Structures are given as C-alpha cells and as structure tokens.
Amino acid sequence: MPKRKQRTGAVKPQPLKTQKRMRRAKPICSCSSPRFTTGPAFCCYEQDVWTEIAKFLDGKSLVMLAATCRWFHALVMDGSIWKYLCLRDLQVPAPRHAASDWKKLYISSFNGSHSYMFRQQEKHIDWMRIGAFFLESSSALLTERLSAPLKFPKEESIQKMLESCGSCVLNNVKPGIWIADLQLVRCPVCELNTCDGTMQTLDARHIELFLSEGYQDGSWEYELIGIQDVKKHVEGASGAIFDVKHLNDSSPSAVFNLKSWVGKPNDWQPKAVITMHAVAVNTNLQKNDGLQVKYHVMRAGAGGEVVSIRISQQLL
Template sequence: MKFLDGPSLMMLGLTNKWFYNLVMDESIWKFSCLRDLQVPESEKVSFKWMHIYSSAFDGSHSYTFRQQEKHIDWMRIGAFSFDSPQALLTENLSTSLRIPKEDNVDKMLKSHGSFVLKNIKTGIWIADLQLVRCPVCDLNSCDGTMQVLDARHIELFLNQGYQDGSWEYQLVGSHDIKQSADGASGAIFDIKHLNDSSTSAIFGLSSWVGKPKDWQPKAMITYHAVAVNTNLQKNDGLHIKYHIMRAGVDGEIVSIRISQQLL
C-alpha cells in the first residue's frame, strides 16, 4: 500500500471489508497525500485527509469553479508550504531580491517590483499555472491571453465559503512595466525561508528558465517557494496584477494570484 495512489487505494478498498476498513484509515490518506505532493508533514488540518487528497488530485483547479469561459489551459506546478504567515510576492527574480520596507503596496511595487503580504494561512499550498483569456474584453474570438500564477491553501476547495462564492478575489496591487520585457515572471516566497539554501534554487535561472526562443512556460518549486517564467518576444511591456482571497472579510489569506498580460 505504500506505493498506491488514490484511485488504486479505492479499488483495493472495494475488494473486501478488511481492505475497506484499512483503506479508510486517516493515516493512509495522510501518508499518500504528503508523498504525492512531496511536502513535509503539515500541521493539523480541518478536513479528512481522504477529502484533501481528492480535492488535490481530482483534476480540478480554481477556474473549474469560476470564470470557466475565460479559461484556456493549465498545468500543475506542485506544492509548497507556508511555515510563517508572511509572504513575499514579486515579479523580479533577481538574486538581489530584498524585503521592501515602504509603507504601502504601490510604493513597494514601484520601487522593487515586489511586496509583502501578511496573515497568510499556514500549511500546505498548491500552485498551478493558468492560461486565461484577456479580461479586457468578452469576445470569445479574442486572441489576448493572460498568464496566472495561481496558488491556494490545500483545503480551499473544501470550504463552504469558497464553494458558495462568498469568498471572492480582491485586487491588492498592480504594476506596469512600460518597456519591452524579456519574460513574464512571478514568484511567491515564505519570508521565513527566503534565505534558505533550497529557496536559492529559484534564483538559479539558468537551471530552469527556458533558453532564448523557447516560448513554453517554465516553473520551479521548492519547499517554501514557487516561481514561473515565460520568455517573451519583443513587446511594449507588461501589466501585472496581484489578487488575494480571504477566508471571510477579515480572515486569513487562502489564495494568491499573480497575473501578467502584455500591454
């Protein structure tokens, strides 16, 4: 059973009552979830591990539930963890990345291309890369696209507030790069682990960013950070937006989106 995935475990549970009782044990699903997500053990969770496993691996993503008409394609990047309630969001993958000290998001973005978020829900997060239609128009024939680094707490889809639509995304910052950009990049870091050796892999761009004229999106994930990059042809710049979702009006942040579209 150590190597069985979720569907295989369910099939095993259907063979007889003894296997069914064994497969229904929470420790089995916890082990399988942590193994398949390749993350260390999480703090206490609010839902059964079997349900958490299902929501993580049933093929659903955030655009499955909302704005389906805007969605084009997606890929799963992987999972990472927040040990602290503070995140650094950035469009800058320079090795000289620093934690901004300005007193508001607009100033942080203008000076550094990054900003700090507080009150993050700690635990395991799942990261996807989404390709969606440009939000400027509603024409199905529009060829404009937008890249979205889409990260969420692993329990998000199981919460009633998300399912009934009462938890909504809100814009917390935006920024324009008004010159030709070589690539569309975005990253999310747990500030507590910003200087960890494992996190430094994000800044080793030559090991994961595409070669020149490779236009396919690339991603890198570590224990406490995730980053994406797509090389771009000559352009007029980028419009970058940062959205968050809270668990209620003043609740913890349970989802983060960094979206980028050409100007």
C-alpha cells in the same frame, strides 16, 4: 568290561537360551525439517502488513482495494494512510493542523480540479500543475522579479511596495501546504471569446481551499491588492511566491538559478520551478512594450487569512 564305542557323526548344536535376537535396522529415509508450532499460522488479513502495503499504492489503487471487501474498506479508509499518500505525492512536510479529512484533501489535490473550474470557466484556456510548497510563516513575498538578492520592501502599503521595488509582502497568510498551478486565460479587458489576447497567471491556493464552505458557496471572492506597470521591453513574464521566513535559506536559490529551469530565448513554452518554500514561473516573450502585473488574493471571509494568491501578467 568291554569299552563303549564312541559315537561318530555330526552333533546338532543346541540353541543358547541367552542369545539375543538382532534388532531390525531402521530404513534410511530422507531428511525432513521440523514443524514449528510455537506461533500461529500467517493470516492474509494482517492489518499492519496491509497498512504498509497500502502506503506504496496510489489513490486509484487504494479505492479499488477498498471495493474488494468490508475488511479492506475499513483498512483503506483510515486517515493515516491518506495522510501518508498526500504528503508523499506532494513532497511536503506535515502541517501542524489539518481541519479537513486527509482522504478528501488527497482527492481535491489530484482529481484534476483547479480554481477556474469553479469561477470564470469561459475565460479559461489551459493550465498545468506545478506542484506543492510549504508556507511555515504567515508572511509571503510576492514578486515579478527573479534576480537575487531580492529587495525587502519597507513601505506601508502594498501598492507603494510594488512601485518602489516590484515586490510586496503579504501578511496574514494561512500557513501550511499550498498547491501551485500555471493558468492561461483570455484577456479580461474584453468579453469576446474570439479575443486573441491571453494572460498568464501563477495561481496558488491553500490545500484546504476547495473544501471550504465559503469557497464552495461563492462568498469568498478574489480582490485586487496591487498593480505594477513595467513600461519597457521585458524578456519574460515572471512571478514568484516566497516564504519570508525562509527567504535567506539555500532552498530559494534554485529559483534564482535561471539557467537550470528557464527556457532558451527561442523557447516560448511556460516553465516553472518549485522548492520546499517557494514557487516561480517564467514565459519568454518576443519584442514587446512592457507588462502589466496584477496581484489578487482571496481571504477566508472579511479580515480572514489569505487562502489563495494570483500573480497575473498581461502584455501592454
């Protein structure tokens, strides 16, 4: 038999049924952070956050914030915020009890008011705010001397204390925060507005005094408790109030360090210093014949606690 001729030429390959198609590669994209859905989104009305923010503001800024909406008004009117501001700006510890609203206490402390705005306005010339101090006990030492150590008077009456050592102990003083001012008033001897005579007064009051009904209606008045005459030349008109409980602490030592706060001999401007438990003032004087020092107090009604103290110096 004749042999079959072999086929020549290209043979078309048959596709394999088992061949897999190549998967399309994913396109390269930028990296993105995952979304957190475990907690709620931040709310601009977070009470705790705004309470902390409010503690860094002053009273005027808080009032402006309260005027924006009802939510902020309710937040800002919280007493704890005003208490924090009051203690922060006065730099004193918190009292055990406060009978008045802290917002009102802050306003009465920083609205520029002083005791002569309510009484004897015609006698008032000028004033300056010294600061605040804290009376932890109910006894205060009043003196016109700024030399250490202070003699602790043991006489029975205040007048005898002043005559013996130039100081006196005042009992039944209302503990808590006290605000001190230095007042310059006209001579109380005459009634002439043109009188050149002046009198320096260390004026200290309990922080709640201006909000008390007895003070506002005028039923509480100042009473003179003692007079001290220094019939010789004095270098300066001075006055100080100390908490008896902390008289021997390190805090009052700043008062007796006169070089740190009293003006130089030719400086006639009044100077003052305040510590946690004491306050003092001094004004250098030119040549003189002495001073008359008067001590006034205001009580919360007959036999009540002492709520205000005044130590005044006038040239003889």
